Amino acid sequence: MTEELTTSTPEIVVENVSKRYKTAAGETTPALADVSLRVESGEFVTVIGPSGCGKTTLVRLIGGLETPTSGRLRTNGTPITGPGPDRAMVFQEYHLFPWLTVRENVEFGLVEQDIDESERADRVAEMLDLVGLSDRADAYPSELSGGMKQRVGLARALAVDPAVLLMDEPFGSVDAQTRRHLRGELLDIWAExxxxxxxVTHDIEEAVALSDRVLVLNGSPGWVRDRIRIDLDRPRDRTDDAFIEQTERLLERIDANER
Structure with a gap:
């Protein structure tokens, strides 16, 4: 299944991608089957689907952490052959270096890119201000709440100024109230x-609250069952009838996936 071509170059293109993993016994297990999608520059697209349908595999392929068994992936017209500074990943687990301060964690990618020290300092200060952690720059991860740790991870990803943010259930490890706050902060950062x-999320309301479009994966191996545009003004109220209608529509698609 291939999406219609657009006149501009999409930020992400996945064409007929399949992925199989080798087992310890030497057999292969399929994770994705003939998946195609396009994400336009500046677009917010969420991937949902039942467990085991390949959502994380898809994100890792786009991030260059995995290679497809077949098919092609491109970012801004360039083939994806591995990780690159144009794509940054934020995971469910925080993956912060416990021996580094907040400032040093955010700075890490800039050091790897050999950015000038003065420019690094300015960039880190800008990112910490963006995620509201300027006052915790000298704290260590052990001194932070889960929500703060995830904001540090987001700041670290943004510091290298990627064109694309790949987020694999980034709010899955925090409580519901913190999750709502982080959603709002993410939308503010995205808009700015x-x-x-x-x-990627398992939370249907989260998908409706955040997205321009939602990609529904089905089955194992995963394939694209549906693409749904969320035509609701932001900010979105989850008690609004249109919001509830969109949520129920997505739930129906997920339920259909599991039958």
Missing amino acids: TGKTVLF
Whole structure:
């Protein structure tokens, strides 16, 4: 299944991608089957689907952490052959370096890119201000709440100024109230920076609250069952009838996947 071509170059293109993993016994297990999608520059697209349908595999392929068994992946017209500074990943687990301060964690990618020290300092200060953690710059991860740790991870990803943010259930490890706050902060950052976001979640309301479009994966191996545009003004009220209607529509598609 291939989406219609657009006149501009999409930020992400996945064409007929399949992925199989080798087992310890030497057999292969399929994870994705003939998946195609396009994400436009500045778009917020969320991937949902039942467990085991390949959502994380898809994000890792786009991030260059995995290679497809067949098919092609491109970012801004360039083939994806591995990780690159144009794509940054934020995971459910925080993956912060416990021996580094908040400032040093955010700075890490800039050091790897050999950015000038003065420019690094300015960039880190800007990112910490963006995620509201300027006052915790000298704290260590052990001194932070779960929500703060995830904001540090987001700041670290944004510091290298990627065109694309790949987010694999980034709010799955925090409580419901913190999750709502982080959603709002993410939308504010997305609006301010204009980044392209590909977001994975199991939370249907979260998908409706955040997305321009939702990609529904089905089955194992995963394939694209549906693409649904969320035509609701932001900010979105989950008690609004249109919001509830969109949520129920997505739930029906997920339920259909599981039959």
